[in-house]
Amino acid sequence: MSASPGPGRPGPARGVVVTGAASGIGRTAALRFAALGDGVLVVDLDADGTARTVEDVRSAGGRAVGLCGDLIEHSVVDEVARRAVAEFGRIDVVVNNAGVMDRMSAVHETDDAEWERVIAVNLTAPFLLTRAVLPHMLAAGSGVLVFTGSEAGLRGGAAGAAYTAAKHGVAGLVRNLAVMYRGRGVRANAVAPGPVRTGMRVSPRPDADGPRVVGPLVASGSGRLGEAEEAAAAIVFLASDDASFVNGAVLPVDDGWSAV
Template sequence: MNTPASEPDIASRARRSVIVTGAASGIGRAAALAFATGGDRVLAADLDAAGVEETVRRITVAGGVARAVAGDLAEQRVVDAVVARAVAEFGGVDVLVNNAGVMDRMSAAHETDDAEWDRVLRVDLTAPFLLTRAVLPHMLAAGSGCLVFTGSEAGLRGGAAGAAYTAAKHGITGLVKNLAVMYRAQGIRANMIAPGPTATGMGVDSRPDAHGPSVVGSLIGANIGRIGSADEQAAAIVWLASGAASFVNGAVLPVDDGWSAV
């Protein structure tokens, strides 16, 4: 099968330039390692400097090529530094994986203070937008590109997290669909995985006596299947960025052992 004309290079380019955020641990680290194993050059970004350097160390020990940038991706200067480093080191940006995120406290709206709302929305929605906006000129110039977002079951339903996280992940779902429509004619695809419960380092600092956790906890406990692995989520991310998914655009892919089907 011929590669579609809308995506002439990215499906077959031997050593793509890939930015992975949240790459210090969990799904982000697994994705960074998977891209590098496939021959891609990886710019790993995370707030956790020691963690992201360890990810890069693992890639280089295995013979791959990776660089690290540490900083808060909710800050424009860090976003600019990440993109500038990828362009300078690797010549452009072929794939952006917007994976970094934080969890809320499962708080219901009346329990959500300004600090919780602002932090979750800034990290989980605004930061991916800022990074996407920063890489788009490079992808537009190249005539190709892949944007892959780590969403959540909370972006598909109302009973998987608190008010802030649910709002942020629904925002990501809408952003992905808008990007797919806006840039498909320019050879740029945007897709999202929606992980179910996955064994990562992300925890929930919830108050057991709060209203939100008591509602959400019972719903999650009654409907989830098994706990997934970071490698399983990373495999879906890598596939969405591959030539095998060249006709997949604007998709929300649940990776959740059927939880979204319940």
């Protein structure tokens, strides 16, 4: 892989962190960044998947290192920031992509465990990692934060209560980051994919109201399944110089579902 500039991308290789990069959108984004010459820190709970992504990058001539851990743990978050700086000397781009689905449960069906895990992984963990890397970006006077939101962050009928609340929270976090740091060289944006063909699995409660209510809405409005490459391409664009004036945006990648 060459580190020469590609479309919308600065000359020097960047230090990029991608979470949830063992599979799906995160893996594809990591491979795309590496193909541009960036060094990529691949972060995921799945040790085998992390190793495969790293190996695929290296086999193609790129630079990647892996780190396994749960991003709701402060020690793991701190290690991500430390390792990225140690490996690349800088943190230019962070892709907060790791996430889990809920069980499509309505509020009265959502127990504490489901709520707390979904909010922790989808909202608290991105907050923690963003907080950890911001000092490095602010010291450099530049940086890009890209979040994987969801169609569920744009509407109320695309998932259960926990996932919907978490992804609406991601959209709010992105907009607040844009306002707070736009004068200091740091941009924040999100993609909001519709249904995408990835390894993320939904296990709805068959006896619950949530799937019965939400299921027909998703089936009638979502159109075709997207591909991980389509969402990853949008992530790489938002991290590029071509998007240098894009800040605080939540970009639907959903074949027009949000326009229905």
